[in-house]
Amino acid sequence: MRKMKIFGVILCFTLLFLSACGSNENTTIKLGEVTRSLFYAPQYVAIEKGFFEEEGLDVELQTLWGGDKTMTGLLSDGIDVALVGSETSIYVYAQDSNDYAVNFAQLTQTDGTFLVAKEAHSDFKWEDLKGSNFLGQRKGGMPQMVGEFVLKQHGIDPHNDLSLHQNIDFANIPGAFLSGDYEYVQLFEPTASVMEKEGNGHVIASFGEESGHVPYTVFMAKQSYLVDNKENIEKFTRAIYKAQQWVQETDSAEIAETIQSYFEDVDLDILTSSIERYKSQGSFATDPILDEEEWNNLTNIIEEAGEIPDGEISYEELVNTEIAEEVINQ
Known part of the structure; x- marks a missing residue:
């Protein structure tokens, strides 16, 4: 009888321990990328090197194959964060969306x-x-x-x-x-x-x-999501910044080996030379800050193409640099 009581006490403590562990589960962020591209190497590095996990995040990556599908997924809450061209945030904003997309972390800074x-x-x-x-x-x-x-x-x-x-x-x-x-x-x-x-x-x-430099591919989220999940977005941005720094400091061959599973049909030597090509022309952003000069270059390009929407394209409204600045200054 005494053994049964001891067993019951042990079971109770075990259940309490598991419950306590469960309260520290990682937060899930649903991330949608516009396409699968070697151009997004730092994103895959952040996943494979465990930088998101270090921040207590489980990132569920899905490829949505197209800017329109990616933005539809974001605006309908099918995904929490989108990796897509920053021009899409301008198009959404021009449609007078009540809860528009805000760019908070830059991944690539040239055309690819x-x-x-x-x-x-x-x-x-x-x-x-x-x-x-x-x-x-x-x-x-x-x-x-x-x-x-x-x-x-x-x-x-x-x-x-x-x-x-x-x-x-x-x-x-x-x-x-x-x-x-x-x-x-x-x-x-x-x-x-x-x-x-x-x-x-x-x-x-x-x-x-x-x-030249443009905010070519950027992580964005709805305005409401940034307000309600500021801490998680900060963690997300910190993981991306770690990956950006790692890519900057690491040779192309090691980067290629790290992310090879995302491009199984491509030979390792091609991955390596392609990454080197992007690194040599400075395509991968070295920090997540999207500055106003890059934004102005983007809007000039859109205007030249005749795709600029009516009304003001507000850098202050569509770009949040506070989170990225906090991350790199910590």
């Missing part, structure tokens, strides 16, 4: 596309594009707007000096380039390097180098 040609160019000049058959990106999306901005900087009217095609879905652009009679295309890594390795194309220029 490269100009790929079917034929080799030993001495490429931008004017070579005039009169060519060019496979473009989606109208109103950042790749296309940056592409047009760069072409105009080189005296090329993308809608009159080229035969510009924009009727292919993002995921099908590489295949369409290979099978069609297009001479040039804009591609992200590692697709550009894979095409080059297989002898199907040649990387001849970088739109990221040409366009």
Whole structure:
């Protein structure tokens, strides 16, 4: 009988211990990325190196394949945080949304596309594009707007000096380039390097180098979510900052090995060279702060593309730097 009492006491303490542990469970954040891209390497590093876990967060990552789907997921509470082009927050704000999306942490700070040609160019000049058959990106999306901005900087009217095609879905652009009679295309890594390795194309220029710093891909959340979950967003941003610093200090080969599971169909050497390409042109932001100069460059690019909405595009309304500043100053 005495043994049964002792067992009961032990069981009671065990249940109390498990209950106490349960109260310290990690907070779940549902994160939606606009596409699966090597361009987002620091995000995958934050997951694989356990930086989110260190902050007490369980991040559930899903790929939503498109800016419109990503923003729909965010505004309908299907996801808590979106990784998407910051131009989407401008479009939502222009629709007089009561609970609009706010950019709180920057991940990439240049365009991530490269100009790929079917034929080799030993001495490429931008004017070579005039009169060519060019496979473009989606109208109103950042790749296309940056592409047009760069072409105009080189005296090329993308809608009159080229035969510009924009009727292919993002995921099908590489295949369409290979099978069609297009001479040039804009591609992200590692697709550009894979095409080059297989002898199907040649990387001849970088739109990221040409366009300068822009808040190209940013983490954003609804205004209400930032207010109600400030502590968790701060933890999230701290984990991203740790990853950004780790990527900055780590060689491309180790980064590639760390995130290889996200790109199982891509050879490790291609991942490594692609990451090095992005690192060498400063595409990965080294901290999460989205500054006003970058924002102004973004709005200039959107305006040049004729996609600027009516009304003021307020940096103060659409960008929150307080969280990122707190994180990097701790």
